Amino acid sequence: MPRKKSTETKIYVLDTNILLHEPLAFLSFKENDVVVPMTVLEELDYIKDSKKDVARDARVSIRSMEDLLHNATPEDMLAGVSMEGLGAGENKPTGSLSIFADLNMVESQQVFTSNENDNRIINVALHLQKTYAPQQVVLVTKDLNMRLKAKGAGLAHVEDYRTDQLITDIKYLSKGFHKFEGNFWEKVKSVESRSEGRDTIHTLPRNIMEDPYINEFLLDDSKHFAGIIEGITSDTLEVLDLGYERLMSRHAWGITPKNIGQAMALHSLLDPHIDLCILTGPAGSGKTLLALAAALEMVVEKNMYDKIIVTRSTPEIAESIGFLPGTEEEKMAPWLAAITDSLEVLHKHDENAKSSMNYIMEKANIQFKSVNFMRGRSIQNSIVILDESQNLTAAQLKTIITRCGEGTKLICSGNLAQIDSNYLSAVTSGLTYLVERFKNFSGSSTINLDGVVRSRLAEFAEQEL
Known part of the structure; x- marks a missing residue:
């Protein structure tokens, strides 16, 4: 169990699915301590030799923890081994990693008495919460039902693993196009246009939209304009004018688009x-x-x-x-x-x-x-x-x-x-x-x-x- 009792840091208890999702997840908790219950190691051991598609992730996780703990004594593994010097970037870990021998817990320390793996991991988190109060103990799992069970059993802090999530909700995922209300040209205060062969390229102010990115399509509700961003500077956007009707008339192998989404997809697919x-x-x-x-x-x-x-x-x-x-x-x-x-x-x-x-x-x-x-x-x-x-x-x-x-x-x-x-x-x-x-x-x-x-x-x- 971790040595520190500072209320400024937290103790994170990891479920097996976190290490299967990201094998080096235990390095992502900065200055906080990480506890891996023995049950999690047992589950990883079972999965690493299976034919499941996560077997490789289990092996990588086991190997990484062994690299950190291979010189540690049994007492050190229980008390926590510092993770300083590991990881990369700004969020290098400075806390410790410890293995909790939950198989030795006596019944008086357990809330759940049935011997299911999830219950044993929750029992560890509850035991640490009681032992280290007021220090915050957090169970991290991707299992929704396990989060409900842990909360119901009295665990104050239960979280999903979000360190690796680039967006918080799928509704914020980039769609690949930006649609302007009404007529596109009414939104544009200034424009410079030039011809390159048969192509027309517009230089527009960058502030006509938020967070533009390369190869993003631009459309309007009036179905008069369709373009694609081909270049971005600090002040301007280089937009290739595709033409709404020309975009809709593209075809491949006898297939023509049925809507503007398919037309944009076909343009990208056919672009070498x-x-x-x-x-x-x-x-x-x-x-x-x-x-x-x-x-x-x-x-x-x-x-x-x-x-x-x-x-x-x-x-x-x-x-x-x-x-x-x-x-x-x-x-x-x-x-x-x-x-x-x-x-x-x-x-x-x-x-x-x-x-x-x-x-x-x-x-x-x-x-x-x-x-x-x-x-x-x-x-x-x-x-x-x-x-x-x-x-x-x-x-x-x-x-x-x-x-x-x-x-x-x-x-x-x-x-x-x-x-x-x-x-x-x-x-x-x-x-x-x-x-x-x-x-x-x-x-x-x-x-x-x-x-x-x-x-x-x-x-x-x-x-x-």
Whole structure:
């Protein structure tokens, strides 16, 4: 247990899911002390050898704590080992890390008597709260039910882990465009325009909007103006005039946009200067169809890339892919049915749709790959479509993005309302990280597709259910 009893610092008790979400989370509490119950180490030990997608995170966390505690005596581990000198940046830890042997707690110290892991961790926090009063003891967990149980059992302070959250609420997530009320040109006090070939570029005052970023689309309600920010200085914005009607008339592989969101997405997808295109939005908004149509256009028609690699991750892949028959691509087929469905839509009017699909898959060199086998690769001159990316952590997405070599374009799509992972929420998803971290990168573009165009049934379900 921590040595200090200063009321100026806090004692943070970490749940297992915090260390699975961010393996080095124990270094994020600055001058405060961190307690890891023995039950948490037991759970990490069980998970590290499992086939779960968080097994690697468990191993990293165990290894990191061992690096800090390997020279400590049993007494030091209980009392706390200083974390000074670890971490990076302004928030380097100065508190201590200790292991609490909650397996030895006597029944008189316990509120919960059932031997469930969550109950044992809550008992630790309650025991420390009683022992170290008035010093604040905080249980940190991502488990909502555990937070309710802890509060109900008398724990005064229970928190989610927010150190890693770039936004506090998903409503603040960048949409990739800014819409002005009324007519755009009525908002502009001064403008300088110039022509570069067929393009018109406007130099506008930066203060026409708050927090502009590169490759952000600008629209107005009157449907007269559409542009994209191509340069930012301390006082001005360089805006490429796209033209509302011209933007809506773009097409790829026989597909034309049904709304302005799809038009902006198609513009970014077909732009060879954009290396990372992020598409977010509800089910049925056209993310996968647009990505595939643009990819086929650039690979088959324009010959800009050599092949299309389609990959996605679901929590079950790591466990069940091995039991399906066939090659890796045949094993992946059930998970990538969304892609084959979209291919069918793109070729449904052909005389022999099945033959057309087979021909195009061969012509475009479409390959289905599992995210599990992406590590260590270097992908050159390809289009990579990463579907259902809302289920990936920031670390997993980094693994995939760093595979992209020269001349490769990555398209990430996902719906933050459909997260299947037990360890992620909309604000901690890797897709959210990607949107916020890359919004000021000139080689990336984000578009939030907010209209459901799949069918009126799907649109009604999205709105009412």
